[in-house]
Structure formats: C-alpha cells, structure tokens
Amino acid sequence: MRLDEPGEPGALATGVTRDEIELRSPTLPARQSWGDITVEPLDINVLFGITGLPRFEVSLTPNVREARLLNDAPWVRGVGPLEMRVQTEGWKFPAPPIDLPPRPPEARPAAIEGDVPVPVLPDENVPVNRPPKVRPKPTAETVLFKDRLLYLLQPPIDHLIGTKTVEVPFQPFPYQLEGIAFLMPRHSALLADEMGLGKTAQAILAIRLLIQAGMVRRVLIVCPKPLVYNWGRELKLWAADLPYEVFAGDLQLRRATWHISNCPVKLINYELLTRDAEFLNDARASYDLVVLDEAQRIKNHDSKTAEVVRSIKRSRSWAMTGTPIENRHDDLINIFEFVDPGRIPRDTPAKRLPALTGDCILRRTKDEVQSDMPAKTIRDLPLELTPPQREAYDLAEKEGVVRLNALGETISVQHVFQLVMRLKQICNFDPVTGSSAKLEQLLADMEEVAANGRKAIIFSQWVEPLEVIAKALADFNPLQFHGKIPTNQRPAIIDQFKADPTKHVILMSYGTGSVGLNLQFTNYVFLFDRWWNPAIEDQAINRAHRVGQKHPVTVTRFLTENTIEKRIAEVLEAKRKVFNDLLEQNGPPPVLGLTEDDIFGLFDIRNRPKKTHADAAVTIPFPAMTKAA
C-alpha cells in the first residue's frame, strides 16, 4: 500500500513525503478470498523519527480561556464525582452507676470423638421467638433527639424482665409491663391504678431499669411511715440487686444520709421528711427521681408536708395513689403541683383536668386488666340493733336533735358531727351493757372463716371497739394493727398474721391498715363500721383483693337498720356512682366525701349556720373526717 500524492484525499496537510513516513508490510499475512470478496492484509507501520516538518511562525501557547470554552456547556457535559462519600453522626449513652456483673459463660460439653453431635437447643424457658411487645416510647415532652433515641433504643421490657438481667420473683402481668413502659420515659407521671394492682412493683421495676440504663442515679422514695417496711420488703423482692437506704437515726445520722451517702435509692417517710426540711436546701440533696407513694398525702396545698415535698430538688417526679381525688378535684391539682409544677393553674375547673393531665396519668381498674382475678363480693349486711342498743340510740338521737334545734343560728356542722359520732358508736356497742348486734354476727361469721382455714381482716374507725372485739374473738387468736401499736412492732405483726395458720383474724383501724399493706392471703374483710369516704373504704378492702389473690374475697359491710349508718351509707352510695367517673372524660365529681349539707341532711334540723360565700366553698372542715384513726 502506498501513500497518495500530497493534495489528494488522505494526504497529510503538512507535506510529509513518502520518504519521511513509510508504510511497510514486511511480513504480511496471505491474501484471503471468499467468493467475490478479497481481503487484503493491512499493515500500517508508522516510522517515527519524522524530520523536516514545517514550523509555525509564532509559537503556540496554551490558552486557559479557550480551554474553559471547551469545558463550558453545551460543549462538554460534566459526569459528576466518581467517588462516593458518606457522613455519619453518633451519640453515646450514659453508663449505669452499677453495671450488672457479666453472666458467666455457659459450659459447653466437650466433644467426644466419634460421638453424635448434639444439636444446640434453645435455652429452657426462654422463648426466643417473642416479638417485642412493650417498649418505653419517648413522650411529646422529650424534645432532644438524643433523649428520644435513648428510649427508642432500649431493649423491650418484656424481654428483659424475668431473665438473668432483671431477675424477678415472678413474671409481672402485661398491664404492669405497660405501667413500667409508661413510667420510664416520663419526667412527670401519676400512676393512679386501682388499689391492689401492684403500683409499688411497677415503680420499683421502672426505677431498676432506669438505673441499669444509666438514666437515673439518685432516687428518693417518700411514703407513709407504716409503709417504709413494706417498701423495703418490696425493694428486696423486685430489685434485689439495687442497694437502698432508709432514713433513720438522729439528726447527724440523717444529715449524713441526705448529704454524704451515695446510695442510689433512699427511702423516707413523710413525717421525717417534714422534720428534715432544712437539709433539702443543700445542693447535695437533689435527686434524679422522686417517687411519692400515697400521694394523696399532699392533697392539701398549704400543708407543711406538701410544701416540703414540693421543695425537693428533682428532675423527675412520679406520684402514686389509687385515690388521686379523695374529696375534691383540687386534690388532683395539688398533687400535680408536685408532679409538674405550673401545669395546672389552681382555679382550673374540673372539666378541664382530663385534657391537662391526660398524658401524665395512667389509671387502670381491676375490671379492665384482671378479668381472671378472683371475684370480690360485697355483702351489705343489715342488722337490727339489740334492744339495749335501740333504746340508747333512740334516746340519744331524740335528745341530740332537740339540742341542735335549740342552738338556733349558732349551730355549726361540728355540733351535728358530734351527734353523728355518738350515734355511730352506739351502733357498734351499747354504752351501758356493751351488747352489740354487729359483734354477735361477727362471731358467727368468724366461726365459718376459721372452720374453712381462712383469714379475715376487721376494720373499724376507732381503736376502742377493736380492743373489745379482740377480747370477744380470743378463740381465733386475733392480732391488732392500729394506732396504739408501736410502729416498730407492726411489720412483725403482719408477718405473724401471714405465717401463723392459727391467727385467723387481724383487727385494723382504717388509718393504720388501709394503705399499702399486702394481705392477699386473706379472703374475708369485715367493715365493722363505715368510713366517711368510699375511697378510704376501697383502700381497706383492697388490702385483701389485690394482685396475688387466688381465692374470691368476701367483703361484709355491717349496717344497722333505721340508724344514722344506713342514712350515711345511702348518701355515700349515691356518691360512689359518681366516683366511678373519676378521671374519665367528663371529669371528676366536685366532692366525694360528705359535705356540710350532707351532714345536716342526716337529721331533721330546721336551722342552718350562717355562712359567707367563702365558707360555702369549704367542705368537710373536720380533721376527724379526713384523717383516719
């Protein structure tokens, strides 16, 4: 193949001659033919070493401007970066103050040569296929993403509890797991489950998980004095790996507990807390979480107890009570002064409460969560007064009403109340002969209780009747648990009642025995006389009818016919219907106990005390009516 002459197609414009570029084919393959087609082998061999090229008159300089023109659209389209990049963001979570000891490695059997390999079996009692069910979810008030992450990334509660990580004596009920998941992410919470549903266990497990997750390091639990022992026992039961300390001893010792001790969980009663108010001013007395048991203790806004409780420096505030509203909706507002100060203005009407508190309150009733719980039977037992009682009663009422009417406008509710108390006492026992229709019935009932090997609780408003009953029930080895029994002896009495099969009955006053005690091993409750408020009565009944109860519970309410007891019961029963609407959408009723008008309505009294507009708003001015014996 030869290069064509210059000027012809394919010639080099620079005038290269065939001498300077030679195309050679020294070892060309043979020509090949297929029919009419002949293929000539092609070999182009460019000989470098070109010389004699003409030069430009002006040397060429690379021009940046021209280069940019070539790069500009539409001439050249950018392909974008070839390298891919990624950015990350991370969050570290707090470490717990007490890390769980690592679990010892499982011993694996050594393989024996020639032996058949044993398949790996799932751990016993550990269903690995469980889907995650109950997990704490961040609330709307958790605004920081890191805080929200912390809750979202926590392991499911139902996977943890009951395993080696969080050992428990028995598996909590599903509603209790939901309660734990409710409490964990909340800085403001009111657990208002009905009595007997295990609020204490839920709170302890929530505390335990928060401490294990490193979210909480210092916890203060405040409870009524009689319940300190019970809390200690529950803490050992539900959080055996969690050290706790009870405030006790003299001033110096308590000061050390407030300011020096680094125990993660501290337990104090309301009375001692009020006495130690000055220690709370110290910055060291601050807590990540304060739990208030029986939070109705702070329902009176101006009480010293409420004031001191509100002054505790804290990040999280949990309140627990089965009766968030004992008398008026203000009770709930005052509890919220602790739970979330400022959330509810003092003069908020009852109708607005559900909207303001809904996210912070969890309340379940036994009917809702425990359909398989043994039944509770309420037996209203009408009794005729014995003749001596009837005679004494009629005389006392007649004279009492006459005296009240004679008071004219100077009459006060206290005067009426004194008469009520007097008549109620006669309904229990005749003051002269000591005869009692209730006691006769009680003796008969106790025969049956003891014959069946069961145990019973008897409640009364006063200590004196309990002491009389104790003598009458000597055959049943009664135990007494009321205000006259020293506090340090009370836990042993409960333990004895539980353990000793010969102790068939315990006599309790409403004030001492109605809250916090777990007596689910008893199946009979007798209300020897009635309390003023259905909520307190419910608390008393629920000592027996609570989580762990395996048998039906029978509650007997003694009511003497044609007496003040019957009239009070009718008033309270009407109010109980309203009480059932507690915390429901329509809002709580304004007053649950007896009002001044209710008290006056018990008798045929013409006069009424003069009262100002402000007085009209005040109800139940008697300490004796709100404070149990």
Added chain:
Amino acid sequence: MIDTLPANLHLGFLTVFAEPNGFMGGYLVTNSWGRPLEFRLSTAVQPNKVQQILYGGTLTEYLSADLIGRTLVEKTSTPAHLLVTDTLNVLPVRSRVEVPVIATVPDSQLPPSSGDRSLATFSHPRSSIPLTLDLKWAGDEELVRAILDRVDAALDLAEPFARIREAMGEARKMGVTNRAA
C-alpha cells in the same frame, strides 16, 4: 482469641438499606444484654448514573459494606466484639474490620451459594433467625459461638434491628439525617 475475650462484651448491630433518598446505615453498639451504648447513623448516599455504571453489579455491596458499613464501624468509639447485620451485602465488611461478622437473614432470603460468595448458616439460641457467615471467614465460627454463649439469654440477635429502624425513622422525622449530611 477466645481466651482474651473481655468480661463485658459489646455487640454491634449494623444495618444498611435502600430508601427513596438513597442508601442509609445505622449502627447500634450494645452491651451483652442489649442496653444501648452508642448509636451512629449515616447520611443517605444516592449514587449517580456514572457511579452506577462504574460500580455495576458491585454497587450495592460496595455501598453497604465498604462505604457505609465500614465508615459507621470505624467512626464509632465503642468497639464491638461481634458485628451482627441483617443484610447479606454488609457481610464483606469483615475484610475491613478485625471482628467477626454474622448476618441474621431468614433462610428464604438466602441466595444459592455461588462461586464468588459461599455462605454457611448455623443456629444459636441467641437468635430466632439462623445466623449466616461468609465461608471466606469460616474460621470465625468458633469465636462467634464463644461470644454468643456469653450473651445474655434475654437478647435475641434479630431484635435490635427493629430498634435501629425505629430510631432511623425518628431521625428522618426530626431532620437529623439531613443535618448529618
């Protein structure tokens, strides 16, 4: 190696998945009973056309293991003793890190073994889903079993991925993924 395992084991749970904005990864380090210690998430990576052509069939694996997975693990300050993933494409991250990597993938989603990737599956009480190991790293199995034997019985290896995805969903809602970008 087994003898030198510390008393407090840490587990790393790594997931990478495609979403409309691109590929995203999340990495959660927990203690041996699942308590979260550290969490890290990536921005969304959206490969362009040229990158898709350039990486071809290896694109997903490159994004999952080399780019997102490896970066997440390396940037996290809490070291893990075992990496668990729910995505097979993340398994090759084993060649970039010094800890064993296993996947919790249901049998139905496992591809047939091919020449370039052979997988081995085994079961363990700590996982409700069979565990998968890249046969290139078959020697890790003994170490993996030793680690899993020390993991608390409460933990199911397949469970934390639900938490990670929920956290990533929350991050997306709150615009955290854009902030990281």
